[in-house]
Every structure is written in C-alpha cells, then in structure tokens.
Amino acid sequence: DIVMTQSPDSLTVSLGERAAINCKSxxxxxxxxxxxxxxxWYQQKPGQPPKLLISWASTRESGVPDRFSGSGSGTDxxxxxxxxxxxxxxxxxxxxxxxxxFTFGQGTRLEIK
Amino acid sequence: xxxxxxxGGGVVQPGRSLRLSCAASGFTFSTYAMHWVRQAPGKGxxxxxxxxxxxxxxxxxxxxxxxxxxxxxxxxxTLYLQMNSLRAEDTAVYYCVGGGSSYGPADYWGQGTLxxxxx
Numbered sequence: 256d257i258v259m260t261q262s263p264d265s266l267t268v269s270l271g272e273r274a275a276i277n278c279k280s281x282x283x284x285x286x287x288x289x290x291x292x293x294x295x296w297y298q299q300k301p302g303q304p305p306k307l308l309i310s311w312a313s314t315r316e317s318g319v320p321d322r323f324s325g326s327g328s329g330t331d332x333x334x335x336x337x338x339x340x341x342x343x344x345x346x347x348x349x350x351x352x353x354x355x356x357f358t359f360g361q362g363t364r365l366e367i368k
Numbered sequence: 369x370x371x372x373x374x375x376g377g378g379v380v381q382p383g384r385s386l387r388l389s390c391a392a393s394g395f396t397f398s399t400y401a402m403h404w405v406r407q408a409p410g411k412g413x414x415x416x417x418x419x420x421x422x423x424x425x426x427x428x429x430x431x432x433x434x435x436x437x438x439x440x441x442x443x444x445x446t447l448y449l450q451m452n453s454l455r456a457e458d459t460a461v462y463y464c465v466g467g468g469s470s471y472g473p474a475d476y477w478g479q480g481t482l483x484x485x486x487x
Contacts, residue, residue, distance in 0.1 A: 256430075295473035297413075304463055304477035305413065311473075348413055352471050355418065355427035357403070362412040 257281050257351050261360035269368045274336040276363045278349035283329045286353065293353035296325055296334045299362075300345045308347075309334065341367060370394035370476045372464045377481030380454055390447040390464030390478060398422075398442040401467040403474060404449050406460035416462070417449065420470050432458075454485045 258281040268274040284293045292312035297305040307316050309325035312332055322337045336343055344367055349360040376388040388404070404416040417438040419426045426438050437450040447464055462483055466476035 293471060297474070304479055306477070307473055307475055350474070352467070352473060356429045357415045357418065359413040359415060
C-alpha cells in the first residue's frame, strides 16, 4: 500500500499570510506513460463533506480560488494558499489514486493566528 | 446539480449487518467509478472501496476485505455497500463518492450517513 504522510499535522497562520502543507508518498505516484501525478487535495470544513480542490497534483478545480495552488511530482507535493482568508479554516487532505487502496494522508488542520 | 444521497445508516450491534445505499443524480452515473469513504468521529478520511463504472472491477481496503461488499445498479443510479460482521471500529460517517475515471480524483461527495456499531 502507498502511505501518504502530511506535514505539519496542524498549522496556524495569520490572515493574508502564506500557508503551505506538504504531502509525501511512500512510492512515486507519477505515471510515466502520461507524465501525470495521481495526487489530489481536498478541503473539509466542520460538519461538511470534503471538497476536491486540486487534482493531478496541480490542476485547480473549477470555482476554486486562485490563491490555492498545488505543486510537486513523484513523491513530494505541496498545497499552498498564497494569502490566507478566514474561510480557508479547514482540514486539508492529500490522496493518491495511483493504485488501490486509494490512500489519504492523515490531514492537516489549518487555523487562523 | 449533482446529488449523492446516502441512506441506511443507524445503530447496529457488533457482529450484525447493515446495507447502505446511495442515490445519484445530476451526472451520468453509469460512466463514473464510485467509492465509499468513511470517517470515524474526530478522525481522518479512510478510503473503503471502489467499483468501476461498469462493475467489472472492485477493490477494498484491507480493514473491510471479506466483510464488506460494494455493488451498483446502473439502471437505478444507485450504489450500495453491504456491511457484514460489523465491529466497533467500523463506526463512522460513510460517504458515497463519485470519481470520473477508474483511477481519478473524487469529484463528487455525498453528505454522508452515520453508522454506529455498539451493543
């Protein structure tokens, strides 16, 4: 199984500042034939189901603010929020869909300082 | 708009069975891989199972293999999860999730249904 490890477990950032969440996979999730990274980021706010933010490591979903960006390749990935807004308080998860089981990271809780 | 509505959750004793259903609308269900993902109270997300769009393949997490069975009825736009030999550690909110392709991200999520396994 591919193990996904996020860091940090929690993060406190001031409004307007940059937040970065890391995700590391135990093996590469880059599929060489199409050069795609099989990695997604989700946002989960309290009492709500998760919401897909970014797929294929760096493709922002429709309607997701452009302050959210994804980067990385192979085994190391980062979700960056360029200027934190109050509504970004949530838990963020990475997930690999390269192979079953489609494992999630443990989550990173993002709070406002 | 896309809707995934789970039902069938509730309180069940250890060792008993429960069947969850998920009614889909607003997208072409028969072309989507469908998953179940669960979340224990106060914990993170755990992927449970997936079935390919045509039912040709299904895969499970080790924690539920041999006890849970995923199935679908494309004529009814409905996904199922048959859960047998339930354990306390199966207590969670179960989400029905739609993924565009067999190996793809989870595009659509339901609101979830709570399963509590307790004597």
